[in-house]
Amino acid sequence: MCGIVGYIGERDAQGILTSGLRRLEYRGYDSAGIVTIDSSGQTTLLREKGKVSELDKLVLSHENHDKVGIGHTRWATHGEPSEINAHPHQAGDIYLVHNGIIENYKELKAELKDHNFVSETDSEVLAAMIDSLYDKDTSLVDAVTQALKLVIGTYGIAVISSREPEIVVVARSGSPLIIGVNDNETLIASDACALIGHTDKAIYLNDNEVAICKKDGVDLRDMSAQPISSKVETIEIDMQAIQKQGYDHFLLKEISEQPQTLRATLSGRINERAKDVRLDGLNLSTKELKSIEHITIIGCGTAYYAGLLSSYYLEQLVDGLTIDVAAASELRYRSFHLPKNTIALVVSQSGETADTLACLREIKRRDVKTIGIINTVGSTIAREVDGGIYVHAGPEISVASTKAFTSQVAAITMLGIQIAQAKGVGIKETSKYIDELAKLPDEIDNVIKNYKEKIAEIAKKYAKYEHSLYFGRDTLFPVALEGALKLKEISYTQAEGYAAGELKHGPIALVDDNFFEVALLLDNWLFDKGLSALSEVNARGGHVFVITNSTKDIDAEEILRIDTKLDILAPIVINVVQQLFAYYVAVARGNDVDQPRNLAKSVTVE
Incomplete structure (x- = not known):
C-alpha cells in the first residue's frame, strides 16, 4: 500500500516522478505529492489531496528542471486524506516518503519537543527523528540509519536533503523497494511497473538494507553500515502489460x-x-x-x-x-x-x-x-x-x-x-483433472465471448440493490465467497457469501425486497441439495439470480445457463461469470471500477 518513486539522473525529475505515481496509483489514491531538488539545494514541494491527476495540475504551474526528486501516492493509515497529511513530509532539511506503519510513533513524537508537527501521520515523526539526528557532523545516510534503529514497525522510505542534493537514501523493512539502474541515472519504486520504459535492470532491496543512490550507481549497506554486494536482476514486464489496450477499464x-x-x-x-x-x-x-x-x-x-x-x-x-x-x-x-x-x-x-x-x-x-x-x-x-x-x-x-x-x-x-x-x-484418477485444466482456457474464453452481453444486461437489473447474498455448495461455497467479495469491493453493495446449507442457520432471515441473491448450482450429485436451498429462498420472496451449468428445470427470477464441457473445474468458469457480473454492476452504479474507495493493491501494512 502506498506508492513510492524516486529519481536521480540527468533528465527532468518531475515528469518521471508523476508518471511513476500514475502507474502506482492502484497502491493508494487518497493524496499524492513530489519534491524535487536542484544542485544548489533549492527544493520544490508539491502535494495535493486526491488522485495523481490533481497533483498533475499543480506540477503544471510549478514546472522546473530539477534532476533529483522523490514522490508518493498515499493510502491513509494515520490521519485523514488531506494535503497536510500527504507525502513527502518535511522536517528541517529532510524530505521523506514512507510506506508502512511506525508502531511506536507516539513515543518517538513525545521525544521530539523541538519539531512543530503539522500532520497527523506517523511518517512525519520519522522525518522529524531523522532531522533531529542530522547535525553538521552527521551524514544523511547515518542520520537515516540511526533513526531507523529507534523504529518499531515497517517501512520502505526514500529520503533527500537540501544539504546533500546529490543523493537519495532509501531503506526497507517489511515494505518493498526496488532500485532501477541505468546509464547516468538511478530510479526508485515500490513496484517494478513504475520502472518499465526507463530500465529493465533492478536491485530488489531486502529487509534491513540501506542504499545510497547516486546518478552513477548505488552503494548498498546493512544497518551497521557494512557494505553489501548488490545483485542486479532483469524485470520481466513489458509496457503493453500495464496499459489498457483499448479496454474501458x-x-x-x-x-x-x-x-x-x-x-x-x-x-x-x-x-x-x-x-x-x-x-x-x-x-x-x-x-x-x-x-x-x-x-x-x-x-x-x-x-x-x-x-x-x-x-x-x-x-x-x-x-x-x-x-x-x-x-x-x-x-x-x-x-x-x-x-x-x-x-x-x-x-x-x-x-x-x-x-x-x-x-x-x-x-x-x-x-x-x-x-x-x-x-x-x-x-x-x-x-x-x-x-x-x-x-x-x-x-x-x-x-x-x-x-x-x-x-x-x-x-x-x-x-x-x-x-x-x-x-x-493412478492416471485414471488424475487424468480427468489434467484434461479439464487443458480445456479450461478455452472454456473461459467461451464464457467471456458468448455471455458477456447477457451478464451486462442482468447486472443492470440488480445494480439498484444495496444488499445481496451469495450461496453455493461444496466447491461453489468458496466461489460464492469470492463472488461476494468482488461485488462488495467494486460496487459497494453489501454482499455476503454462505454455504448453501447454512442459510437456514441464520442468513435466510435477511431475505426481503431489499436483498437480491446469487445462487450457484452445478449439475452434479449435489444439484438437488442446491435446488432445495434455492426453493427456501424463493419461498420467502427472494430475488434470485442463478448461475448454473444445468439445463434442468429451475425456478428463479433470472437464470444464466453456462454451456461448458467442464465438470470438476466448472466452478472456475462460474467465477468468471461472477467477475463480469460484479464489473457490470459497478459500471451501472457509476463507480470507479479500477480504484474503488478505501482500498489499495498490495496490502503491505497490517
Missing part, C-alpha cells in the same frame, strides 16, 4: 485476458498426452512429495479464497491428506500447530502481503517447508519461500484481483496432481 482487460494468462500458468507444466504434470521450482524430491501428510494454505482476501477452493481439489486428489486453509491475518496471531510432514502453501498475488509474509516467516522458523504460489517475480515472499510456482498471470493494475485467482487455483491443483503422482495415484 483495467479490470475488464484483466478479466478478458484470463484465457491467455491461464495458458501461461499451464504452459510447460501439464502434458495432456502423457497425462503428466511437472512443476519446476518446488525444490521437493519425489520422496518428499510422497511423505506429505498435511498441507496448510495461507492467504488474504482473494488469495485466501483461491486456497479454499483449491483445498477441495487437493482432498479429492489425495486420500489421507489433511488440509487446513487459514486467513493469514488471523493465523499469525494464533497458537497454531503444524503436524509432522506438513508443507505450507503461501498464496499471494503481489508477493508482499504483510500478514502472509509474517506467517511465512513464522512457519519457516518451525522448519516447515514452504511453497509460494506467487504472481510477482522477485517479490519478498518469492525470495523467502523454499520453493514455488510462479503463476505468470502478468501485472494486475485494477485493485480487485481476478486473473490471479484463476491462475492460483490452477497452480495449486497442478501441485495436487504432482503430489498424487508421487504417492502412486
Whole structure:
C-alpha cells in the first residue's frame, strides 16, 4: 500500500516522478505529492489531496528542471486524506516518503519537543527523528540509519536533503523497494511497473538494507553500515502489460485476458498426452512429495479464497491428506500447530502481503517447508519461500484481483496432481483433472465471448440493490465467497457469501425486497441439495439470480445457463461469470471500477 518513486539522473525529475505515481496509483489514491531538488539545494514541494491527476495540475504551474526528486501516492493509515497529511513530509532539511506503519510513533513524537508537527501521520515523526539526528557532523545516510534503529514497525522510505542534493537514501523493512539502474541515472519504486520504459535492470532491496543512490550507481549497506554486494536482476514486464489496450477499464482487460494468462500458468507444466504434470521450482524430491501428510494454505482476501477452493481439489486428489486453509491475518496471531510432514502453501498475488509474509516467516522458523504460489517475480515472499510456482498471470493494475485467482487455483491443483503422482495415484484418477485444466482456457474464453452481453444486461437489473447474498455448495461455497467479495469491493453493495446449507442457520432471515441473491448450482450429485436451498429462498420472496451449468428445470427470477464441457473445474468458469457480473454492476452504479474507495493493491501494512 502506498506508492513510492524516486529519481536521480540527468533528465527532468518531475515528469518521471508523476508518471511513476500514475502507474502506482492502484497502491493508494487518497493524496499524492513530489519534491524535487536542484544542485544548489533549492527544493520544490508539491502535494495535493486526491488522485495523481490533481497533483498533475499543480506540477503544471510549478514546472522546473530539477534532476533529483522523490514522490508518493498515499493510502491513509494515520490521519485523514488531506494535503497536510500527504507525502513527502518535511522536517528541517529532510524530505521523506514512507510506506508502512511506525508502531511506536507516539513515543518517538513525545521525544521530539523541538519539531512543530503539522500532520497527523506517523511518517512525519520519522522525518522529524531523522532531522533531529542530522547535525553538521552527521551524514544523511547515518542520520537515516540511526533513526531507523529507534523504529518499531515497517517501512520502505526514500529520503533527500537540501544539504546533500546529490543523493537519495532509501531503506526497507517489511515494505518493498526496488532500485532501477541505468546509464547516468538511478530510479526508485515500490513496484517494478513504475520502472518499465526507463530500465529493465533492478536491485530488489531486502529487509534491513540501506542504499545510497547516486546518478552513477548505488552503494548498498546493512544497518551497521557494512557494505553489501548488490545483485542486479532483469524485470520481466513489458509496457503493453500495464496499459489498457483499448479496454474501458483495467479490470475488464484483466478479466478478458484470463484465457491467455491461464495458458501461461499451464504452459510447460501439464502434458495432456502423457497425462503428466511437472512443476519446476518446488525444490521437493519425489520422496518428499510422497511423505506429505498435511498441507496448510495461507492467504488474504482473494488469495485466501483461491486456497479454499483449491483445498477441495487437493482432498479429492489425495486420500489421507489433511488440509487446513487459514486467513493469514488471523493465523499469525494464533497458537497454531503444524503436524509432522506438513508443507505450507503461501498464496499471494503481489508477493508482499504483510500478514502472509509474517506467517511465512513464522512457519519457516518451525522448519516447515514452504511453497509460494506467487504472481510477482522477485517479490519478498518469492525470495523467502523454499520453493514455488510462479503463476505468470502478468501485472494486475485494477485493485480487485481476478486473473490471479484463476491462475492460483490452477497452480495449486497442478501441485495436487504432482503430489498424487508421487504417492502412486493412478492416471485414471488424475487424468480427468489434467484434461479439464487443458480445456479450461478455452472454456473461459467461451464464457467471456458468448455471455458477456447477457451478464451486462442482468447486472443492470440488480445494480439498484444495496444488499445481496451469495450461496453455493461444496466447491461453489468458496466461489460464492469470492463472488461476494468482488461485488462488495467494486460496487459497494453489501454482499455476503454462505454455504448453501447454512442459510437456514441464520442468513435466510435477511431475505426481503431489499436483498437480491446469487445462487450457484452445478449439475452434479449435489444439484438437488442446491435446488432445495434455492426453493427456501424463493419461498420467502427472494430475488434470485442463478448461475448454473444445468439445463434442468429451475425456478428463479433470472437464470444464466453456462454451456461448458467442464465438470470438476466448472466452478472456475462460474467465477468468471461472477467477475463480469460484479464489473457490470459497478459500471451501472457509476463507480470507479479500477480504484474503488478505501482500498489499495498490495496490502503491505497490517
